[in-house]
Amino acid sequence: MYEMDGEEIFVIDGHVHLWDARQENIIHEGGEQFLQCFYDYHTGFTPEEEQWDIDTYRHYGADRMTEDLFGNATADMAIFQPTYLDDFYDEGFNTTEQNAELAEEYPERFVLNGSFDPRDGEEGLRYLEHLKEEYDIPGVKLYTAEWRDDSKGWRLDSDDAFEFLEKCADLGIENINAHKGPTIRPLNRDAFDVKDIDDAASSFPELNFIVNHVGLPRLDDFCWIAAQEPNVYGGLAVASAMTTNRPRKFGEIMGELLYWLGEDRVLFGSDYALWNPDWLVDQVMNAELTDEQRDEYGVELDVETMKKVMGENAAELYDIDIEAKKRQFRDDDITERFDLGTHYGGDAGAAAD
Amino acid sequence: MSGSSADPTSGRGGDASDDLAGDPVDPADDERGRSAVRDRLDRVEDPELARSIVELDYVDAIDIDGDRVEVRFTLPTAWCSPAFAWMMATDARDEVEGLDWVDEARIELCDHMHGEEITTGVNARDTFGETFPDADGGVAEVRAAIADKARVSTQRDAIRALLDAGVDPQQVVSLDRADVAVAGDEAHVDLGGLSVVVDAEPVADYLDRVETSGHVTAGDDTLFLTPEGDSIPAERLDVVQKRSRLASVNMGGQGAVCDALHRARHGPDGPDGSGVSYLGESGEYDGDVDEFTSTWTLDADD
Numbered sequence: 001m002y003e004m005d006g007e008e009i010f011v012i013d014g015h016v017h018l019w020d021a022r023q024e025n026i027i028h029e030g031g032e033q034f035l036q037c038f039y040d041y042h043t044g045f046t047p048e049e050e051q052w053d054i055d056t057y058r059h060y061g062a063d064r065m066t067e068d069l070f071g072n073a074t075a076d077m078a079i080f081q082p083t084y085l086d087d088f089y090d091e092g093f094n095t096t097e098q099n100a101e102l103a104e105e106y107p108e109r110f111v112l113n114g115s116f117d118p119r120d121g122e123e124g125l126r127y128l129e130h131l132k133e134e135y136d137i138p139g140v141k142l143y144t145a146e147w148r149d150d151s152k153g154w155r156l157d158s159d160d161a162f163e164f165l166e167k168c169a170d171l172g173i174e175n176i177n178a179h180k181g182p183t184i185r186p187l188n189r190d191a192f193d194v195k196d197i198d199d200a201a202s203s204f205p206e207l208n209f210i211v212n213h214v215g216l217p218r219l220d221d222f223c224w225i226a227a228q229e230p231n232v233y234g235g236l237a238v239a240s241a242m243t244t245n246r247p248r249k250f251g252e253i254m255g256e257l258l259y260w261l262g263e264d265r266v267l268f269g270s271d272y273a274l275w276n277p278d279w280l281v282d283q284v285m286n287a288e289l290t291d292e293q294r295d296e297y298g299v300e301l302d303v304e305t306m307k308k309v310m311g312e313n314a315a316e317l318y319d320i321d322i323e324a325k326k327r328q329f330r331d332d333d334i335t336e337r338f339d340l341g342t343h344y345g346g347d348a349g350a351a352a353d
Numbered sequence: 354m355s356g357s358s359a360d361p362t363s364g365r366g367g368d369a370s371d372d373l374a375g376d377p378v379d380p381a382d383d384e385r386g387r388s389a390v391r392d393r394l395d396r397v398e399d400p401e402l403a404r405s406i407v408e409l410d411y412v413d414a415i416d417i418d419g420d421r422v423e424v425r426f427t428l429p430t431a432w433c434s435p436a437f438a439w440m441m442a443t444d445a446r447d448e449v450e451g452l453d454w455v456d457e458a459r460i461e462l463c464d465h466m467h468g469e470e471i472t473t474g475v476n477a478r479d480t481f482g483e484t485f486p487d488a489d490g491g492v493a494e495v496r497a498a499i500a501d502k503a504r505v506s507t508q509r510d511a512i513r514a515l516l517d518a519g520v521d522p523q524q525v526v527s528l529d530r531a532d533v534a535v536a537g538d539e540a541h542v543d544l545g546g547l548s549v550v551v552d553a554e555p556v557a558d559y560l561d562r563v564e565t566s567g568h569v570t571a572g573d574d575t576l577f578l579t580p581e582g583d584s585i586p587a588e589r590l591d592v593v594q595k596r597s598r599l600a601s602v603n604m605g606g607q608g609a610v611c612d613a614l615h616r617a618r619h620g621p622d623g624p625d626g627s628g629v630s631y632l633g634e635s636g637e638y639d640g641d642v643d644e645f646t647s648t649w650t651l652d653a654d655d
């Protein structure tokens with residue numbers, strides 16, 4: 001667990017991937033461009049000494065991922081967010097099945113989300129049922145800007161999408177993670193548009209809508225919608241990486257989020273392997289608002305707030321009992337593998353005195 | 354003369370070519386011509402950030418060959434919206450052709466997933482729809498949406514200037530376009546006989562944006578509006594101001610993303626590797642990331 005000023009912070013990384021962008025898996029030039037764009041994000045917001053070479057970045061594998069996430073105990077759990085991109089990658093870029101390889105090895109440490117695309121129609125509904133049955137997914141990650149055949153994207157407030165959201169509600173798939181931000185193949189359609197969240201969120205109050213990348217570059221629309229829809233949440237992936245070289249911008253964005261959404265509806269995510277929690281968590285935990293920002297927004301990034309943002313809010317959404325997890329992690333496989341017992345008050349730790 | 358190529362932001366160093374010195378009347382020559390082209394390009398904005406493409410260091414090269422000008426530019430990622438790229442390319446073409454000695458401007462968008470289509474389409478004077486037949490909707494509506502964001506984000510400083518000068522919220526929300534006049538460094542606000550003077554800049558910026566967006570055109574149009582374009586109830590002025598702040602933070606946040614991607618793609622020396630960039634105006638980049646970012650992302654809120 002991350003420690004700050006003697007306080008223990010249980011960190012749930014709300015946004016991680018296990019992707020495969022090796023040349024042999026790429027079947028469309030878009031796949032290569034997509035990965036290159038990701039790599040620019042990586043180098044653009046990663047301290048130089050933490051940057052990866054491009055080959056590692058294409059395919060890092062389950063073993064390295066496990067070590068990056070948990071090896072130094074900055075993250076305690078992580079939530080998989082699949083990204084299929086079937087038109088670009090032969091076996092998919094980061095599918096539920098690919099993620100499951102690792103999630104099922106350490107089920108106590110990972111939350112595995114699924115995905116749907118309403119353009120798949122009946123077959124898509126069956127697939128969603130299959131994901132629930134096979135993996136008991138508690139949520140889905142959606143990519144509304146994805147191209148498919150002649151379609152250049154879809155909206156969450158469409159009839160087709162509503163049919164899938166209805167199915168989610170029926171199956172108890174409560175957490176709808178929408179990618180709203182840097183996009184795939186945007187044409188003139190405003191693929192960053194977050195307005196479809198509004199209607200979907202008010203029509204399905206029993207579901208939670210987590211908007212990844214807090215809607216950037218539509219942070220303004222996002223905050224305004226979230227201020228009115230209590231079941232809309234903001235995922236900090238991308239924004240959190242601004243702590244690397246834009247701490248002031250990060251402060252402003254946090255100020256806005258805490259002002260409009262409040263401290264209960266903002267969730268940390270590293271976007272691994274875009275960025276690595278083994279240094280990013282520390283950076284985010286040490287971020288501070290300027291005096292000017294404190295005055296302007298009337299909020300603080302204090303320990304209580306950060307505890308919620310870094311873990312408690314995600315725990316609430318995904319029904320994770322943090323205290324039970326701490327006990328479980330005293331001697332689970334990850335703790336044994338990386339010798340983390342002391343972090344969870346295990347055998348070597350707070351046993352006697 | 355034959356085509357020549359140079360970084361558009363160079364030329365302040367006093368190394369203008371010698372042959373120009375004896376020929377002050379031909380504006381198409383070397384530095385002078387490029388400087389004129391650069392000034393024109395400086396009026397072209399990245400629509401998402403509302404900042405100049407010259408300031409953002411997108412322009413790789415300006416080539417001049419008699420009355421023909423070629424401009425090459427690169428965006429922060431190959432994935433930047435084609436509609437935005439199209440707007441910048443056509444705006445650049447039209448601005449450069451606005452120079453009376455330029456007969457034809459050719460624009461090349463480099464290193465973009467739709468670079469070829471956009472370069473071909475813009476130079477053939479095709480429309481966006483002709484270039485991307487499967488695109489839904491047109492560039493006009495994207496422009497309108499962007500103009501609206503700029504309107505909202507500039508309103509805050511204009512209103513703040515009035516509030517700071519003692520105009521009360523009820524008076525602020527009741528103002529019409531005709532109640533405000535900009536003269537030199539001052540903006541005069543007519544409060545029914547009583548005139549208040551404030552700094553012109555924030556007011557002029559706002560007027561520019563709100564006229565471009567088409568929200569305020571006639572003298573009796575209400576001057577300040579909600580993001581939705583309605584008049585503002587006085588008790589809602591505070592929340593409207595906060596929404597305006599939010600619009601600015603959004604643009605600045607996206608600017609930080611674009612800047613970082615641009616730098617990741619091309620290095621701190623800019624797309625042509627010359628080491629001359631926007632930073633040349635405020636001092637050379639010395640490798641200190643904090644200094645780099647603080648000047649690089651300079652905007653109204655900083």
